[in-house]
Amino acid sequence: MPKSDRASRPLTSAAAPDVPDDERFNWLEYRNRDDFPYYRGWPTAITTSQWRIVFASVVVAFLVLSFGLDAFKGDATSFIPRILFVVIPLGTLAVVADKHWTAIFRKVRVRDVAWMVGFGVLNLVVTMGVGFITIRLFDQAANAASVMEKRPYGMFSFYAGTGIQLFGEELLTILPFLAIMQLCTRRFGLSRKAAVLWAWGVSAIFFGLVHLPTYHWNLLQCLIIISIARLVLSLAYIKTKNIWVSTGAHIVNDWVLFTLPLVASMLVPT
Numbered sequence: 001m002p003k004s005d006r007a008s009r010p011l012t013s014a015a016a017p018d019v020p021d022d023e024r025f026n027w028l029e030y031r032n033r034d035d036f037p038y039y040r041g042w043p044t045a046i047t048t049s050q051w052r053i054v055f056a057s058v059v060v061a062f063l064v065l066s067f068g069l070d071a072f073k074g075d076a077t078s079f080i081p082r083i084l085f086v087v088i089p090l091g092t093l094a095v096v097a098d099k100h101w102t103a104i105f106r107k108v109r110v111r112d113v114a115w116m117v118g119f120g121v122l123n124l125v126v127t128m129g130v131g132f133i134t135i136r137l138f139d140q141a142a143n144a145a146s147v148m149e150k151r152p153y154g155m156f157s158f159y160a161g162t163g164i165q166l167f168g169e170e171l172l173t174i175l176p177f178l179a180i181m182q183l184c185t186r187r188f189g190l191s192r193k194a195a196v197l198w199a200w201g202v203s204a205i206f207f208g209l210v211h212l213p214t215y216h217w218n219l220l221q222c223l224i225i226i227s228i229a230r231l232v233l234s235l236a237y238i239k240t241k242n243i244w245v246s247t248g249a250h251i252v253n254d255w256v257l258f259t260l261p262l263v264a265s266m267l268v269p270t
């Protein structure tokens with residue numbers, strides 16, 4: 001096996017069991033022996049009850065973030081709920097999966113960085129068609145002035161804090177994705193391809209629904225705009241099996257959206 005394929009394996013386990021070509025999305029997934037973790041008991045098995053605990057931790061983490069950002073508004077203190085947003089579900093996964101919690105990660109190589117940028121840009125292009133760029137630009141325009149008023153540390157904390165939060169949002173999506181894959185294959189006897197499609201769609205809907213408070217309970221906006229954006233970002237994980245890549249794509253997408261109104265406000269003072 002070429003060295004480049006071996007590098008795609010999870011950080012703490014041997015190679016995944018073979019997946020037949022007709023059960024893979026060969027046009028999308030890396031052409032190697034890598035596979036999604038857990039749903040086939042590789043590199044370890046997670047029971048249905050344990051997945052319920054993981055899902056509960058995802059919900060708790062999101063509530064901690066939502067209420068925490070209202071309570072901790074300082075440049076430094078705002079890191080607290082964002083870090084907890086990551087630590088709570090990741091720590092829970094470490095409890096149920098032991099050392100194999102790292103199976104959602106892969107080593108990051110040059111082509112992975114390219115896919116981060118590629119999927120981030122693709123998301124911008126696709127969501128532009130449904131008005132996402134316009135909505136986010138208006139939403140972030142109000143933030144641009146407040147960000148510009150910050151000192152350099154405030155600017156750093158804004159971007160660093162959102163970077164941590166976006167990693168948490170990937171956990172919010174990818175962990176349910178993997179749980180749904182296992183449910184579809186083990187409980188309902190679906191094929192791997194069908195399970196991927198169900199997990200892809202349902203996790204995107206879940207991601208859209210948790211944004212309801214942020215978007216003033218506009219169900220249509222969350223299901224159509226936010227969920228479509230999530231579908232594109234999840235393709236980065238489906239392709240690479242690496243949460244770092246989907247996180248990178250998410251950061252590229254959102255940081256561009258944060259920065260555009262900031263740059264515009266600097267070039268055209270009000």
